[in-house]
Amino acid sequence: MNEQQQTLWQFMQQQAGKLQEQTLQHIGLTFISLCIAVLVGLPLGILIVRKKQLSGIVLGIAGVLQTIPSIALLGFMIPLLGIGPKPAIVALLLYALLPIIRNTYTGILGVDAAVKEAAVAMGMSKWQILFKVELPLAMPVIFAGIRTATVINVGVATLASLIAAGGLGEFIFGGISLNNTNMILAGAIPSALLAVIFDLLLSMVQKVSFKKLKRVVYAFPVLLIVLCLFYIIPAKSEGKLTAGFTPEFMGRQDGDLGLRSKYGLKIHTIVISDAVMYKAAFEKHLDVISGYSTDGRLKAYDLVVLDDDKHIFPPYYAAPIVRDDVLKKFPDLEPTLNLLSGKINDSVMTVLNYRTDYLHQSPERVAKDFLVANKLWRPERGGNDGIVRIGSKIFGEQYILANMYSMLIKGYTDHEVSTKTGLGGTKICFDALTNNQIDFYPEYTGTGLLAILQASPEIINEVTVNKDSTYNYVQRQFESKYQIKWLKPIGFNNAYALMMRQQQARKLGIKTISNLKQFLDKK
Amino acid sequence: MIKVDKVSKYFGGVKAVDGVSFEVEEQENLILLGTSGCGKTTTLKMINRLIEPTQGCIYIHGKNIMEQQPEILRRGIGYVLQNNGLFPHYTVAQNIAVVPNLLKWDKQKTEKRTAELMEKLHLDASYLNIYPNELSGGQQQRIGLARALVSDPPVLLMDEPFGALDNVTRSKIHAEFKALDELKRKTIIMVTHDVQEAFELGDRICLMDKGKIVQSGTPAQLLFNPVNDFVKDFLKHQRLQLEFKAIKLIDLWELLPELNKEAKASSFDAGTNLWEALESFKFNNGETINISKDQNQVKTVSFEQLMTAFYQYKNHQAHE
């Protein structure tokens, strides 16, 4: 435990610059959107007090916006506003609106009717009543709304990193992908602290007495604006091309770090989620992205893979990994899973992925079509000889593989199957396996080597020269460290790759990563 | 001074006020009396346009109030609410200064006037910088009154101003109310459902029922010449006390024996009601009071003599 804390502390010190930048970005994002939300929500709240017939619609819309899952809302923003801070701020703003509008509305309505009547009877005008009576008396309730909105925003702002808007999410999501606990904590702890601190501060503001209210009312906007300034909007590319890399890619030796050290590639880079990256490239918000070589979207969005002529991306051959005790318990499992080995190459996998990711066919159907075409499919035997639990990570390829394995087990053995799909990233999946929550899942040799074993650079250099040495190394290590067995590879190599729009690559004559570097270095 | 002319107010199908007319003289104190829901508040609020009438006109100083800007109209009319409606986020001083600020008085003038009112209403100057919730109900009600009086408006509207107070506090404030010179100069319309209060404070009373005025007149007129059983029943409770309050010493003047002035006795103006005079007796043997009329005529009477005159007066009324 102590060692863990120390290393976390070391990590934070080592990454202090980045941490500070991300924290400031995080605060900035939160408060810029909050500011706008107050500027929009307060007048809207006042409006619906005056025009009650509008209150249903306005509160209804704000309420519906709030129920949209944050990732989905960010996704909706991309076609409208592209990537980067703009869509992130708009999405955060939409989340913050409801509590502010609703609390302004209920706050003003909640002002004692006798007090309002006295104000009218003394001859105050509508605006005088609003500013001198209604708003000051509704202020504690309005501040409560702002407080709720702030806490929501600090949380949702972690997702901003997924669409290239920065913030502490970069560490969190990078850490999840890289199986790096320190990195996750370096993002999660400060963002949790921010939420707690802002909540506390605003709760103090909320309870302030009328005596000090005036000072607070003046100080608050000033403070908000100062906090907004923390967000130094990531500078727009001065260079020719913009790259979008996933948080995971950014932190990896076989990713951005390798691109810099081995190729000397210098490109304006923003951090973005894998979920929106391809589309952003297609829509020309990005020029170069870090993708996976078998991704169906490669085909869908007409992208080409740049040849990795200096071999920095290690092989990522997929194979099921199974706990030894499971293989002992179900002796017929290994031959059944191996039925698939050598059957799917890169282009086959890309097409299968294209069918699920882009044509939106169900992974189940795609899996069955494939098995039938390859004469592997058999009807279910309906046995009940124990349950095999299959896991999968949260993307299409893994769903397809999980479905194929499920059908094979049901057709060739008497075991029942339960599938736990969508287990987030590598860390979540692997932990589920070691903690006996699943029995096996498809993993990639490169991921095993880098993310799980966290091999040293020397070893990486040594074993990534070809696919077999990588496979052999991880197989040996997993067996001795975790008592987990790598079965035979399925055949395809879902490695990292840099990709560009086909058209642009052709126009610029870029075929390899070295070509790209040369192009960027030309003044 | 104030003329309400065939005014009605309908809320949907409810005739809250139904063709009400009355007039209030300068410096008169008119009471709107009636059971809950009979339309008193609605009538009152139409006078400062908190509620717009469905039909009819209201004139103040001969001017139709509908032709004036409501904010301007309201700044000239003091308004006191049942639960005072003080601004909880303003100090007492700030509360009192609301109307002066609207009228753009300079600070000194406001402060001077505030201090004057605080003294008249028996409020300690140290209250000025505290917030209303730190005061008792009776004190808050006085601040509400000060707020309404600060700009010295000629007209004062009061909606059950003492309704929220306990009996002891209320009778104390009643006494102060009657003694306050500020109020003597004002034309006041006050709403109450308390008959005793109406008789104690009102020059004239409009007794309302179901949105209509059943009878209007002086307390004595209502008591001794009720127009129907509703009025009679309404005043039935504690009738004797009401009679004492309705009859003024001057009404009994002719029935009282001529007696010379006694120097030691306490002295009453003939305009005082009988209740107040009777209340002052401390029941010492041979105790008397002085009643003075038109500044120069004085009669000295005992409790028994007052009561005898009272019964004679009542007999007389009954046979009229």
Ligand SMILES: Nc1ncnc2c1ncn2[C@@H]1O[C@H](COP(=O)(O)OP(=O)(O)OP(=O)(O)O)[C@@H](O)[C@H]1O
């Ligand atoms: N805003 C309103 N909307 C609908 N009906 C109303 C409204 N205000 C008053 N009324 C109705 O009008 C009638 C008269 O109400 P008003 O408040 O004038 O009575 P009140 O004599 O002041 O009664 P109380 O002694 O209880 O205060 C009642 O029946 C009441 O329900």
Ligand SMILES: [Mg+2]
């Ligand atoms: Mg009322």
